[in-house]
Amino acid sequence: MTEFILIIIGTVLVNNLVLTRFLGLCPFVGATTSIESAFGMSAATTFVLTLASALAWMVNTWLLQPFGLEYLRLICFILVIAATVQFTEIFIRSTQPMLHQMLGIFLPLITTNCAVLGVALLITQEQQSFIEAIVYGLGGGLGFALVIILFAALRERLQAADVPLPFRGSAIALVTAGFMALAFMGFAGLAGS
Amino acid sequence: MSLLSNSRAPHQHSQRNVAQMMRDVLLATFPVSTILCWTYGWGVLLNILFAASCCWLLEAAALKIRGRRLQPWLTDGSAPLTGVLLALALPPLTPWWLIAIASLFAIVFAKHLYGGLGYNLFNPAMAGYAVLLISFPAYMAWWPELSARSNINDTLHYFLYGTAAADALSGATPLDAIQTGLKQMQTLPELLANGTLETAGNAQWVWINLAAIAGGLFLLMRRTITWQIPAGVILGLALSASIAWIGDAAVNPSPWLQLVSGGTMIGVFFIATDPVSSASSPQGKLIYGAGIGALTYVIRTWGAYPDGFAFAVLLMNLAVPLIDRYTRPKLYGQVQ
Numbered sequence: 001m002t003e004f005i006l007i008i009i010g011t012v013l014v015n016n017l018v019l020t021r022f023l024g025l026c027p028f029v030g031a032t033t034s035i036e037s038a039f040g041m042s043a044a045t046t047f048v049l050t051l052a053s054a055l056a057w058m059v060n061t062w063l064l065q066p067f068g069l070e071y072l073r074l075i076c077f078i079l080v081i082a083a084t085v086q087f088t089e090i091f092i093r094s095t096q097p098m099l100h101q102m103l104g105i106f107l108p109l110i111t112t113n114c115a116v117l118g119v120a121l122l123i124t125q126e127q128q129s130f131i132e133a134i135v136y137g138l139g140g141g142l143g144f145a146l147v148i149i150l151f152a153a154l155r156e157r158l159q160a161a162d163v164p165l166p167f168r169g170s171a172i173a174l175v176t177a178g179f180m181a182l183a184f185m186g187f188a189g190l191a192g193s
Numbered sequence: 194m195s196l197l198s199n200s201r202a203p204h205q206h207s208q209r210n211v212a213q214m215m216r217d218v219l220l221a222t223f224p225v226s227t228i229l230c231w232t233y234g235w236g237v238l239l240n241i242l243f244a245a246s247c248c249w250l251l252e253a254a255a256l257k258i259r260g261r262r263l264q265p266w267l268t269d270g271s272a273p274l275t276g277v278l279l280a281l282a283l284p285p286l287t288p289w290w291l292i293a294i295a296s297l298f299a300i301v302f303a304k305h306l307y308g309g310l311g312y313n314l315f316n317p318a319m320a321g322y323a324v325l326l327i328s329f330p331a332y333m334a335w336w337p338e339l340s341a342r343s344n345i346n347d348t349l350h351y352f353l354y355g356t357a358a359a360d361a362l363s364g365a366t367p368l369d370a371i372q373t374g375l376k377q378m379q380t381l382p383e384l385l386a387n388g389t390l391e392t393a394g395n396a397q398w399v400w401i402n403l404a405a406i407a408g409g410l411f412l413l414m415r416r417t418i419t420w421q422i423p424a425g426v427i428l429g430l431a432l433s434a435s436i437a438w439i440g441d442a443a444v445n446p447s448p449w450l451q452l453v454s455g456g457t458m459i460g461v462f463f464i465a466t467d468p469v470s471s472a473s474s475p476q477g478k479l480i481y482g483a484g485i486g487a488l489t490y491v492i493r494t495w496g497a498y499p500d501g502f503a504f505a506v507l508l509m510n511l512a513v514p515l516i517d518r519y520t521r522p523k524l525y526g527q528v529q
Contacts (some may be wrong), residue, residue: 161307183323
């Protein structure tokens, strides 16, 4: 149990996907213009991340490694992730059409979200067990969710700020992301690493 | 509450403005600055003066570049105050270029890129300090030995060149001493008994914190700050510390030790209460404060840095828009 808690703390706070590994910056900037879309995006991404980690682990351990096909890892993972995202999209479109419309292009773009592929590859690198892989994926997703929801709220506040003209929009958003990463550095050493 | 609020016009103006508020806070830092100078020597005074003027000049430059009027922002004291708070967080001996870098990040990056006074998302002083903590950890961890309070020449030499005189001894703050001691499998009663905490200036830090409390009470009396944030931080830190301390007093510092070691009280009354980057509603302020207290405890206990106050403040600054969103006071007549 302790190791699972450590994995969660490690992936959410210490090695946050967005702020320390710089993965998934595209939806981090693109889908955070309002809190509602950030909530939807983070829920969808967390779901995809967890599911894709489990599937990637299975594909890697039961299919690629026994047959010595590790060189096909990248292409297989992309296939697995694309299928998962497609499944999620169909699910959201039929259950929550409003959310589907709000997320728009960003939903299918989860396929190209490097955070998802990154987590799948990190899992195979670190040789974890099946449950650990799922927890790792979930932690990565929760960390992503935490950061983009906080970021969306900050950006809503920024809309009222008197930001100098050259820094409006993405520029000040990225400066803010830098300060967020600075704050998250405080968690260094927390998960015993 | 309903008796006090919503009284009818005419209202009398409270005659308070930003400049007066900043002056109050500057005045309130006087006792703690004095005691810090008295304990650690001239370096503290040098830091405060240099940081304040650095911040003031950068504020002027930023306003100039942005094509804004220089008044009233140059005389309201907000920039020098940022400098003073930054200097209070720094070790007593800090080379001048580190202070200049921290001021640059505090005034230009954390404040003026966001639109200047009133718009900054992050506490400027803590943003500048955190940059130094991460980029120059060795300088930030170097505290002079208390007994070897350096004379003004050595202090100036270090300030200008960043190298210590040959016979300078490095000491530790109580928090450093606790962290190192616990890593070496010593227990807290042992650390107290063998005088490790004593040489680290435990007694002096109690006085420094008491001076900060005195300043804080002055601010509370003047109603420059409200009680919610300090109370929240103290409760958050003391509660987390108490739980661990009751569990195992050998390896967990007592709540009292947590509250009076490091610049905790400086942070509680002067830094966490920054009106711009903190939460605005009364409940929001309590949550914000408690979050800072709890995160400070977490980072001090399990993190890599001996004191986590700066990071805790920045982390809670991140959460402020969300806290404000969910603790919005009910409008009069709103039904829910």
